[in-house]
Amino acid sequence: MTDVIVIGGGVIGLSIAWELSGYGLSVRVLEQGQFGREASWAGAGMLPPGNLANARTPEARLRGATHQLWPDWTNRLTSSTGMDNGFSRSGGVEVRFPDDADFSGWKNGVNALKEEGILIETEDVSEIKRRFPALNPEISQAYYLPDFCQVRNPRHLKALQIGCSIRGVELVAEAPVQKIRTRGDRVEAVHAGGNDHRAAEFVFAGGAWSGEFLSQLGIRLEIEPVKGQIVLLRTSQPAFPCVIQVGREYLVPRNDGRILVGSTEERTGFDKRNTAEAIGDLIRFAERLVPNLKHAEFERCWAGLRPYSATDRPYIGRLPRLNNACIAAGHYRYGLHLSPITAVLIRQILLKQPVQLPDDCRVAPGSDPGSFW
Ligand SMILES: Cc1cc2nc3c(=O)[nH]c(=O)nc-3n(C[C@H](O)[C@H](O)[C@H](O)COP(=O)(O)OP(=O)(O)OC[C@H]3O[C@@H](n4cnc5c(N)ncnc54)[C@H](O)[C@@H]3O)c2cc1C
Structure with missing residues (x-):
């Protein structure tokens, strides 16, 4: 048996x-x-x-x-x-725009990372803008996590x-x-x-x-399904090297010039369709964060069902x-x-x-x- x-x-x-x-x-x-x-x-x-x-x-x-x-x-x-499998220590930067609400949430997040002893290489937003010039210069706060990894x-x-x-x-x-x-x-x-x-x-x-x-x-x-939609963009040269997050939304660059833009959280049962509204929002989010992405090629989009646990x-x-x-x-x-x-x-x-x-x-x-x- x-x-x-x-x-x-x-x-x-x-x-x-x-x-x-x-x-x-x-x-x-x-x-x-x-x-x-x-x-x-x-x-x-x-x-x-x-x-x-x-x-x-x-x-x-x-x-x-x-x-x-x-x-x-x-x-x-x-x-x-x-x-x-494409595993790499690509690093990750968390950023914030001046009009993003909830400053205390940002501070608590940074403090929690510090208490956990997670390496924050820099919190200097000017340095981060210098290091990642593709980022929108309007961002007002940022920190860089060198141990952020990704896998394909x-x-x-x-x-x-x-x-x-x-x-x-x-x-x-x-x-x-x-x-x-x-x-x-x-x-x-x-x-x-x-x-x-x-x-x-x-x-x-x-x-x-x-x-x-x-x-x-x-x-x-x-446990219930929570839909997440993703857009895949493509640039001829990698536009930036690390994951960029704003709260629960993010850009994940692959080393071949592809960029994943994610994601939504929708309770729509087992429906995996993409919607015009969500895809439009994700593309606008990507362009705001990295303005040059308006020239990127749209490759495809998809959706998956996360197993949400209450x-x-x-x-x-x-x-x-x-x-x-x-x-x-x-x-x-x-x-x-x-x-x-x-x-x-x-x-x-x-x-x-x-x-x-x-x-x-x-x-x-x-x-x-x-x-x-
Ligand atoms: C848009 C999006 C972005 C995400 N980003 C990340 C991320 O960056 N990092 C991260 O860690 N996670 C991420 N996740 C979450 C991650 O993908 C899931 O938590 C993970 O894939 C769950 O794995 P699983 O094997 O439990 O589920 P699944 O991959 O859904 O696999 C479950 C499998 O079980 C099969 N199955 C179900 N019922 C039966 C049955 N009765 N008989 C036989 N087979 C059955 C299904 O067909 C399915 O193939 C993301 C998810 C989404 C949707």
């Missing part, structure tokens, strides 16, 4: 499969469509800095732990597959699929899991594509679909009442970044190894999350 069946082939499911198979477990991943084509493909690939040593909140601890893992995770994946997520997903195949993971596409069959306190099988799939352990990693899907087990997960943290852990089922879902805006630590935590749980992070980072669903740990 297969050791582990993973349901969902996004970055979370594939990372878990890659990690588990590296520890000698036999793994099958069931994906309802094509692998890595949903939120994980649509995302911008930003990997913000963290510092586990000084992290005080569960969110900061997960971010700090995963940030440490990324370089080694990338190296191992590249040496196994020969694929470059479509390449990373390809590398994970190849890495999984090399390790013998069975990747089954077009296999929507419709039913979960339980017996007592165990999941016996999941039903997909006309077949029952049995395993010793099951991991549910269905992203934005997880809430609806797991309701058949009587489990109430507060707890503000992903669900990572054992499912209630079931001894052989885990969940790893609800990573909202940070699932690419948190994918290595999620995979490590699931491996530690399944192999009964010491779990790396304190309890409050591991949220299982139910009325009393603590009781599942």
Whole structure:
């Protein structure tokens, strides 16, 4: 019998499969469509800095732990597959215009980064304008984070699929899991594509679909899809080297002259259509931040469904009442970044190894999350 069946082939499911198979477990991943084509493909690939040593909140601890893992995770994946996932320490600058509201929010943000011990190379807006001359000279405040990284997520997903195949993971596409069959306190099988799939352990990693899907087990997960639209622009020369953020909107430059402009947060169910209003707003945002982008070529746009979790943290852990089922879902805006630590935590749980992070980072669903740990 297969050791582990993973349901969902996004970055979370594939990372878990890659990690588990590296520890000698036999793994099958069931994906309802094509692998890595949903939120994980649509995302911008930003990997913000963290510092586990000084992290005080569960969110900061997960971010700090995963940030440490990324370089080694990338190296191992590249040496196994020969694929470059585009991971780079590109740096990131956060900027503010004089008419942006909420100055105290800006100050609190900077202070929180300092308390966490995250390196801020400069807060001198004149220096930042000198360093990144493409920026609109009207910006009034800025700081630069040299440890801000990025990954080209479509390449990373390809590398994970190849890495999984090399390790013998069975990747089954077009296999929507419709039913979960339980017996007592165990999941016996999941039903997909006309077949029952049995395993010793099951991991549910269905992203934005997880809430609806797991309701058949009587489990109430507060996960819902939140649409994010992205515009892809192209310039003949890279216009600037680092990620630029204004609050929750951003420009992410790739080293081939492409620039991702993101993103919206819309509660429109499972609708992935682009809208004229959102795309117009994103283009205006890009032009305001980097005026020269008005000459950029419009390449394409798309949308993805982030798995929003009402707890503000992903669900990572054992499912209630079931001894052989885990969940790893609800990573909202940070699932690419948190994918290595999620995979490590699931491996530690399944192999009964010491779990790396304190309890409050591991949220299982139910009325009393603590009781599942
Ligand atoms: C516009 C946008 C920008 C983003 N930017 C960033 C960023 O810069 N940095 C970052 O870290 N994160 C970012 N994110 C968030 C990140 O993309 C997600 O958190 C992450 O991709 C979630 O991964 P996942 O594997 O859980 O979900 P998904 O990638 O959606 O994968 C879930 C998979 O499960 C499959 N599935 C569902 N139900 C079933 C079933 N019953 N049977 C079989 N298969 C099933 C689905 O088909 C899907 O392929 C962004 C997201 C969006 C949309």
